[in-house]
Amino acid sequence: MSFVPFSIPSLSESQKEELANRLANVHYPQELDANVGWSYGAPRWAVAPMVDAWRNAFDWEKSRAEMNRWKHYRGDIEDINLHFVHEPSTKSDAIPIILLHGWPSTFYEFHKLIDPLRDGVNGGQLFQTYHVVVPSLPGYGFSSPPTTTGFDCGKMGSIFNTLMVKLGYTKYMVFGTDWGAVIxxxxxxxxxxxxxxxxxxxxxxxxxxxxxxxxxxxxLQVVKFLSSIPLGFDAVYGNGAVKIVGRSFMDVENNNDAGYRAIQGTRPYTLAYSLTDSPVGLLAWLLEKYHAWTYHPGDTEGTVLPDTITQDEFLTQITIYWMTKTIGPSTRLYYEVFQGKQVNSLSLEAISIPHGYTIYEGEMMKMPAEWINLTANLVFFTKHNLGGHFAALEEDALLLDDIQRFTKKVGRKPFD
Known part of the structure; x- marks a missing residue:
């Protein structure tokens, strides 16, 4: 097994021409006369300006230059041509860490963390350093898509463990969000x-x-949970301590945000045609999530992206999906995991190694520490009143501090 250097590519002339033509000739859907905010999905008043920015203001070469500052590689592991960033520290006591993104994201979600983790810098002070590995999930961005059925989070986890071992990191730590958390x-x-x-x-x-x-x-925990059913989670566990996504992950009757999961978990092929063919459809589908899953301190209905995520950061991720045609493969992970009921089974499994949980205010799902303690060796638990699902983009300084404090809690010995 060998890994070869890789560079983030430019858009080809044909890709530039096609994208410009598609963005210049948009067929927008009919909408209601009334302004209903985001309740029906991504509204035109939010989508159209972002389309215009993608066409006239966004510079892929600027994003590409930033990404190519890091060392990128590709190599075959278990039938996947895996893309990853590998930025080793120069310090002998550095700890290997792999950062795992989810949907609808890419490795670029961690672009503000790679350098400070590698260099051990936090607020101008020196802290623990890390050998940083940031892969693209199989079927996301520059990693090749799976070609067989049943390619779930377990298979991805096996690939990433093999990657770390092959890089020489036989003892390492993981930070994961979204699907990266499941993996x-x-x-x-x-x-x-x-x-x-x-x-x-x-x-x-x-x-x-x-x-x-x-x-x-x-x-006592059982009694407390049972009492929360009639009294409500807030009354028993504290305001906002529990946030669930319905009675199940596809419970559209009790959670209006579950529709995308139901579609991607049951009929991803059909959805993939429009998202792959239409850059505007792709942008709108993902913009809704970057709006809904982020923390907005003020008027949520009247805003698009929070101030913590720039337009260029969002469009960089969209462009990666569009140029690699991987939005379809990325949604198939929902099908593989839910048809195999992997989330249900994995939820019951116990974590024996040191485990940490950091809560961000706008995250779509939250649990109290006592729930996690039932099946985990929870050694680190912290809450923030800022940030959301994309914490590495929204509150990178807070997440950097979380990683360093968690590592300090775990200690250096497990990695020796």
């Missing part, structure tokens, strides 16, 4: 001989339901 838990559970610590901003666990085991070992 990270699989690694933490099933590759604990290599993965020695796991931090996430979106935990995968279950509440203390009244099973025989929970009643015997955690009776």
């Amino acid at each position: 990270g838990k699989w690694i933490a559970v099933h590759r604990s001989e290599n993965c020695k610590a796991f931090l996430t901003s979106m935990p995968l666990s279950v509440p203390p339901i009244p099973t025989v085991k929970n009643v015997m070992s955690h009776p």
Whole structure:
């Protein structure tokens, strides 16, 4: 197995021409006369200016130059031609870390963390340094798509563990968000001989339901959870401490945000035609998520992106999906995971290695520490009243501090 250097490419002349033509000749859908905000989905008043910016203001070469400052590689692992950034520290006591993104994101989500983690810099002070590895998930961006069915988070976790070991990092830590959190838990559970610590901003666990085991070992937590059913989560656990996505991940009756999961988890092929063919359709589909899953301190309905995410950051991610034609493969992960019921089974598995959970205000799902403690060795738990699902973009300084404080809590010894 060998890894070869890779550079983020320019758009070809034909790609530039096609994108410009598509963005200049948009067929916008009919909308209601009334301004209904975001309740029906991404509104034209939000989409059209972003389309115009993509066409007339966004400079892919500027983003490309930033990304090509880092060392990129590609190589075959288990039938996937995997793309990853590898920025090793020059310090002998550096800790290997792999940063795992999710949907609808790319490796670029971590662009503000790579240098400070590698160099151990935080607010001008020197801290722990890291050997930083940031892959593109298979089927996302510059990693090739899976070509067989059943390619779920476990298979991705196996690939990423192989990657770290092949790079010489037989003991490492993981930070994961979104699908990266699910993949990270699989690694933490099933590759604990290599993965020695796991931090996430979106935990995968279950509440203390009244099973025989929970009643015997955690009776007070069970009673507390049962009391929250009639009284409400806020009354029992504190305001905003619990945030769930419905009775299930596809519960559209109780969660208006679950529609995309239901489609991508059941019929991703059909959706993929429009998202792959239309750059505006792709932009609108993803813009809704970058609006809904981020933290807006003021008027959520009247804003598009929060001030913490720039227009160029959003359009860089969109352009990666568009130029690589990977939006379709990226949505298939929902199908593989949910048809295999992997989230349900993995939620019940226990994490024995040191585990950390950092909560951001606008995250789509939150759990109290006592829930996570049922099946995890939770050594780090912190809350922020800022940020959201894309914490590395929205509040990179806070996440950097979380990673460094979690590492300090774990200690250097597990990585020796």
